[in-house]
Amino acid sequence: NAGVTQTPKFQVLKTGQSMTLQCAQDMNHEYMSWYRQDPGMGLRLIHYSVGAGITDQGEVPNGYNVSRSTTEDFPLRLLSAAPSQTSVYFCASSYAPVSPLHFGNGTRLTVT
Amino acid sequence: GESVGLHLPTLSVQEGDNSIINCAYSNSASDYFIWYKQESGKGPQFIIDIRSNMDKRQGQRVTVLLNKTVKHLSLQIAATQPGDSAVYFCAENNGRDDKIIFGKGTRLHILP
Numbered sequence: 001n002a003g004v005t006q007t008p009k010f011q012v013l014k015t016g017q018s019m020t021l022q023c024a025q026d027m028n029h030e031y032m033s034w035y036r037q038d039p040g041m042g043l044r045l046i047h048y049s050v051g052a053g054i055t056d057q058g059e060v061p062n063g064y065n066v067s068r069s070t071t072e073d074f075p076l077r078l079l080s081a082a083p084s085q086t087s088v089y090f091c092a093s094s095y096a097p098v099s100p101l102h103f104g105n106g107t108r109l110t111v112t
Numbered sequence: 113g114e115s116v117g118l119h120l121p122t123l124s125v126q127e128g129d130n131s132i133i134n135c136a137y138s139n140s141a142s143d144y145f146i147w148y149k150q151e152s153g154k155g156p157q158f159i160i161d162i163r164s165n166m167d168k169r170q171g172q173r174v175t176v177l178l179n180k181t182v183k184h185l186s187l188q189i190a191a192t193q194p195g196d197s198a199v200y201f202c203a204e205n206n207g208r209d210d211k212i213i214f215g216k217g218t219r220l221h222i223l224p
Contacts, residue, residue: 004155031210035214040216042216042217043156043203043214044214045211048211050210059213090156092156098210099161100158100161101156101158102158104155105155106154
């Protein structure tokens with residue numbers, strides 16, 4: 001099993017550009033989430049989903065959109081990138097909301 | 113290279129000694145706690161979890177202790193090895209919603 005797969009691994013954007021960070025899991029997990037990780041800040045929750053068709057906001061949702069059309073995929077969209085969104089982004093999944101998360105290896109995003 | 117965790121507290125432990133990593137939480141309603149290990153360039157990896165109806169749980173070489181009175185969580189690693197060198201995060205669920213919120217992390221440095 002591949003687990004949680006994130007693409008791309010690295011991305012550089014100019015301010016104002018849009019892009020989608022992809023996340024797919026093959027473990028049939030209902031719960032998926034997105035975190036960003038900045039130096040000294042730990043991981044902060046952006047958005048999460050408890051199942052297909054259901055999404056909710058985390059701690060830092062502004063500037064990001066998500067959708068969950070299938071159980072397997074949970075893409076994160078940046079509509080108009082800003083330098084403050086420079087970070088490492090991690091997608092995670094688990095079989096239930098309150099259970100151990102399985103993380104992908106992250107996408108390192110730089111916005112110039 | 114490693115760019116996250118530049119300003120994290122660091123615990124230095126002699127190889128072979130036991131390590132104790134601490135975490136304080138503020139929400140007395142939190143009912144699920146997890147410890148993760150993050151190595152350089154990778155996503156966090158689940159170590160062990162504990163629910164609020166327990167005060168101790170043991171895994172392979174690891175023990176988690178939960179003190180609800182003082183809202184304190186600790187991770188004990190027995191006979192610390194070079195491969196234990198990483199950043200360790202505690203995370204919690206507040207018992208009200210489906211969010212898993214992370215603490216800021218502690219870097220564990222193993223001395224030869």
